[in-house]
Amino acid sequence: MELRDIEIFLTLAEELHFGRTADRLHVSQARVSQSIAKQERQIGARLFARSSRRVELTPIGAQLRADLSAGYQQILDATRAASSAARGEVSTLTLGLYGPQALDLADFLDLFRNRHPEIRLHIREVHFTDPFGPLRAGAVQVSTTWLPVREPDLTVGPLVASEPLVLMVAADHPLTTRATVGMEDLADWPLPHSASPVPEYWLQTLSPTHTPSGRPIRRGPAVSTFQEVAAVVATGEAVSLVHGDAARHYRWPGIRYLRPYDAPVGNWALIWPTATETALIRTLARAAQDAGPRTTRTT
Amino acid sequence: MELRDIEIFLTLAEELHFGRTADRLHVSQARVSQSIAKQERQIGARLFARSSRRVELTPIGAQLRADLSAGYQQILDATRAASSAARGEVSTLTLGLYGPQALDLADFLDLFRNRHPEIRLHIREVHFTDPFGPLRAGAVQVSTTWLPVREPDLTVGPLVASEPLVLMVAADHPLTTRATVGMEDLADWPLPHSASPVPEYWLQTLSPTHTPSGRPIRRGPAVSTFQEVAAVVATGEAVSLVHGDAARHYRWPGIRYLRPYDAPVGNWALIWPTATETALIRTLARAAQDAGPRTTRTT
């Protein structure tokens, strides 16, 4: 069985019509019939149940289609990528990152750039007010986000960072005098939340509505950038859970970061639209996998 | 480019020798040379740098190899699976599960069995004393385990269950009189740990050495089965963190389960040896993905 046959099989599985399949592939209808007949002979079972009026997949055919399609697509991607590399085209991959993450992900990004100097990696900033929009609009091909992500059209790839959340408070906030702070303390001050709509389950990570023991947490000012978060925290209007990278790179006089002893771990992963997965994306994912998530020991 | 060419390319990339490649594929040496020449012409770049003494991959060739191999393997698996399905062979997949999990994973397993009545799913029990051994020995092809798993030869697949850990204590244990218990309380009683060697990072999930605030936790009796865990807990020798499924299915008179308000979430995922991944395994993983992890609301 050769790729050409697989292409014919997959196209027919989509069209469910020998004539249209032949047209799409610019071959004669007879060829489609012959190719399918050959494959069925080799497999040893009918792949399509067909009359002169209807064509449909048999169970074995349906299973084969599901198993073949991913591999076939990968092979196409691979050869296409090699061809464009050969033509000296600098292939470009646009990766969406949150604010200061580029610094924190240096290990992973360096590994990727070293391994693949021929691929130009563009970094674009994405914001928590619209974590998935740029991916879906095609503005970036891959992005990072914190987990969990439950979007049926997006694939969640390898982790790139994993670190307990920290609590951002005003420098003169009452909590700064405490020996320890815990997630229970969140019940006493409002948390900011996203000014534009984002999935509620996703918002829960940084802006939970209840403490671990079930006490409600108020939602305070609506914000749309990290600067605004810092601003409302600095004035004491709110406290905010943030990821470790923020704590490391945004150090302001009016702001302090505390480590709740029971802070949940914030996990960042690569995500991309399942439908537009390419060899380029898989290459990036492989580098992320090999670099492993950046973890920071709890102090 | 057809599958035959890809096979020749991948074999040569492995052997780095035209003669041996020809032997392995039972073709003439000339054919190997012709096939590679054709592929290089189509891609537009040399894939191998070769003299009459040395053969090695060019950067483009190395990239192509990495990108092609997975897809090629998938296609082979797919056709093999279809052939054996056609021969009416009931293909069998052996899945390793911990004790009572089969009940808890009913949704996922039912989905798989309904979708694929032609695949016989064998369940074998695996134990926490040797979580990865059966996979590596081939006794099971896929297994569940709790995360994290950091084994370079194993692939971590989709989550199958996700639920906060619970604390197993003797029915007359002092902790049972408390209004709430937390992870900090673990510092006061020893936890059992595995009698046989398992990776320390993995043991940390159920048998952490420190509380969230950093106080040390003693390790008490070494145990090798869940029954033994229950036994040492019932006598008051130890308390034990366990996953939700245990709490649901092992209900003994001398045992009670408590919910630490800040218990970490226990995550179970499918894992399998990367090297022996098959279409069958991917089919199971797809079902797990679609069923989603079983989650239990915190009460």
Place this chain on the structure above:
DNA sequence: TTTCGTTACGTTAGTCGTAAAGATT
């Protein structure tokens, strides 16, 4: 001179198109 990759050339399997036949509604 031996070892290996490449090139030349002839054979043949099998891909593909044309055209006609067979099935289904």
Place this chain on the structure above:
DNA sequence: AATCTTTACGACTAACGTAACGAAA
């Protein structure tokens, strides 16, 4: 009768082997 799929058959492409050639140590 109209609309599809299958079969028959011939043309031609390209896969492959044999054998000779060329480069490297």
